[in-house]
Amino acid sequence: MKYVDLSLPLENDDAWSPWWARNRVTYQGHRFGAFVIRFFFGAKKQHLKTGLGWANENIALSTHGTTHMDAPWHYGPECEGKPAKTIDQVPLEWCHGPGVVLDIRHVDSNSAATLEDITSALDAINHSLSAGEIVLIRTGNDQKWGSRDYYSSGPGVSAAATSWLIDQGVKVMGIDAWGWDAPLATQAKNARDSDRSDVFWAAHYVGVEKEYCHMERLANLDQLPSNGFTVCAFPLKVKNGSAGPARVVAMIDEALP
Numbered sequence: 001m002k003y004v005d006l007s008l009p010l011e012n013d014d015a016w017s018p019w020w021a022r023n024r025v026t027y028q029g030h031r032f033g034a035f036v037i038r039f040f041f042g043a044k045k046q047h048l049k050t051g052l053g054w055a056n057e058n059i060a061l062s063t064h065g066t067t068h069m070d071a072p073w074h075y076g077p078e079c080e081g082k083p084a085k086t087i088d089q090v091p092l093e094w095c096h097g098p099g100v101v102l103d104i105r106h107v108d109s110n111s112a113a114t115l116e117d118i119t120s121a122l123d124a125i126n127h128s129l130s131a132g133e134i135v136l137i138r139t140g141n142d143q144k145w146g147s148r149d150y151y152s153s154g155p156g157v158s159a160a161a162t163s164w165l166i167d168q169g170v171k172v173m174g175i176d177a178w179g180w181d182a183p184l185a186t187q188a189k190n191a192r193d194s195d196r197s198d199v200f201w202a203a204h205y206v207g208v209e210k211e212y213c214h215m216e217r218l219a220n221l222d223q224l225p226s227n228g229f230t231v232c233a234f235p236l237k238v239k240n241g242s243a244g245p246a247r248v249v250a251m252i253d254e255a256l257p
Helices: 030-041 115-124 159-167 184-194 202-209
Strands: 002-005 024-028 056-060 068-070 096-103 134-138 172-175 213-216 227-232 243-245 249-252
Touching: 024 030, 096 115, 115 159, 159 202
Parallel strands: 096 134, 134 172, 172 213
Antiparallel strands: 002 249, 024 056, 068 213, 068 243, 096 227, 227 249
């Protein structure tokens, strides 16, 4: 079995992330651990086998601040006329299943993949979707991780394409870009210019009418075959959360032809 990590690292990113999207990891080393042990429990250096204590990290982040899964609650308080599921209510069986990679790298970075783009990508790999499959959208945008461009470029997936994927029985989908829709600034400009309410965050708002989850900030989709692998994507169980950070992993059975 081969394992491919589809998650970005959780690290201090203030050198390149905009202020509203930063993560912070505070590292406490082994010497600090020894100090804590002595301060709280009175055990001194000579009482510790290595003379050192434990290492520890404190993390401050948004539930959307790293590789994560969005719950229906993220899109709105109701879904399909009922209270929307929070991330701790998302069924675990949604989070594990056969994976399919669709390549949309040809789509303009300020746009969203159309339904035709998605069906053409499926045709290119000669695959028909089945209920329970987890669809991963490859944009190549993970290569921009570590730069400001990562947060301002796409492409994303359109509302029509998202709706169609759900209709095929896909409950979880994901993308290797910062967001599922086209870049936020582009969406906002188009919404202002058209004075319409169905432009900004259009694919996310599909989740108000049709129940689904999507993952954002995936990575390494270029290391996967188009299908024939399994995705494991269990989010942290954040009570009443709109999303949960996730360690997303693909498993490829190398014994298969």
